Amino acid sequence: MATAQELLRAQCARFAALDPQLPDGYPVPPGEPLVARTTSGDAVAGIVTRTSNPPGSMQSLWQPSTVFELFPLIGEHSREGMAALLGAWRDWLRSQGAPERDSACSVIWPSRDVQAAKALLDGGFTPLSCLAVRPPTPPCTFTELSGTVTVRRAGPADLDAVVELTLLELEYAALVGSSTYRPDAPQLKRTAAHVRLHSSDPVWLAERGGTPVAVAECGWVDADRPSAGHRLRPGTWAYVNCVSVREHDRGTGVGQRLMTSAHEEFARAGAVGSFLYYNPPNPLSSVFWPRQGYRPLWTTWEVRPATALR
Template sequence: MRVAGSLLGAQTTRFEQVDPLLPAAAPPPQGHVLTAALPRGDRVAGVLTNSVFEPGSATALWSALALWEMHPLVGAAGGAGMAALLREWARLQARTAAGPDSACLLTWPSRDAEAAQPLLAHGFTPLTSLAVRRFRAGAPVRRAPQAGVTTRLATAADLETVLALELAELAYSALVGAAVVRPDAERVKRATVTRHLDQGDPMWLAERDGVPVGLAHCRLMDVTADSLSGTRLRPGRWGYVNCVSVTGEARGAGVGSELMAVAHHELHRRGATGTFLYYNPPNPLASVFWARQGYRPLWTSWELRPASALR
């Protein structure tokens, strides 16, 4: 793609202006190339990829089985460039067969507000945000534990407890985000939780009077500039907050905050300089909770289901 080099450099400059925590704009993957002309003759481009996920895979729990994803290169064109590219995508998608279990997806910096209007106009919804929290100098202060609540690392003996809490989080997320509760969800989650327990990923359980009431499933990641995660995060050691779940009867009592106070302290102690997670902006619990924990959106994934609804 001849225009890719200049657009990529201009896009990196725009990213720097929009949000200083963004990494440099990444080259798009291989796929179907779309280009669009702007009124002054400038051109923007994008690469469209199509993925098909097998039923029974972990990905199928948070994605439609057929996914069309656009990787834009709009340079410095901002909202006008995004609008032109989306018009071309809509024309192409109208000629593409897509079943009910399908989606169109585009991930873009959360603070680039100019892109929001054309995405909304074409029917996209901001379903998922990647949010970040950077640690300031020194370890996060470990506050006094909440009365009656204790936290501990989960072990293999806690598999059923962890599984139940993760399935509860999946069910709630499916109401307000991109998650899908599929018939084999328990089997898929059981295999995933077992693997993470076996490899020693930190999972903190909160207990009240000895009864489990919450979970924070985390892990450490070393992000490099040439890795897939490096297209979303600046290089460094990051703590990933994979799943936080609090039982319905314990919500609103500070259990989640207690879990995250422990997780932030311990992840920093293990070398993380920041943490990140994914949450659903339409989620009335998560959208408030994570802001209070110091997280703010870095990337937003705009989604439309089914893919045939792109206009």
């Protein structure tokens, strides 16, 4: 019977063959252990964690109140191993009395592992979010804009405009992804924007005729620290937290112009690349971000509520 360490080594070797952009390791946090066997009799394992996102937390805007996350250790048995582990997880959840509302089961897995994707789809999971990466290549050429559009760094005096634009993005994302527009969203977004605008994190505004029409909230992540880098290869990465364009300005090239400015600064700062999260069911971001040079690295698969796992 394979040990957890043997499964982990085989799994990391498979990841390296699947996608050279994946990090060398795979996070295995403390949690509840699961064991299962494939139909061929091979042993697989996993760790389940439970996270609570109480009212008033930023995490509650893009996750349910209760999240059960599975960290599979399935070695080379991608499809059969994932299917067997999901069956064991389903039985475990029943014994735990998982909440029937505002809850989810979540698995974050390499986007290119289509064998595991089939098992997750069969288990009732939906690919709700992707961590996508972009190398520090020259910026894409952008569409010629009509009218007068300028891009500048935002400052503390732009707080109201930044909050308004980020709330518009949250409202749209809640319809087509994993986000939830909760009653305290305006205050949470205002607090986060206030901190960001008073820090070194870059925020850009696009203005047409002096009126803000789009925002890009960005930051920096040091992936040499395990807490930040277990999904990325080592180095300093630029993080695109939120990009929002007013509805009547979508499709005019404003978003592309905004990100050209951001990517130019990322390159000047020496970032090894940039990353972001987008929702595959979102008909705008699922088209926009690949055009800007981003491609999926990790996919977050979810079942909501947690009791819907089959």
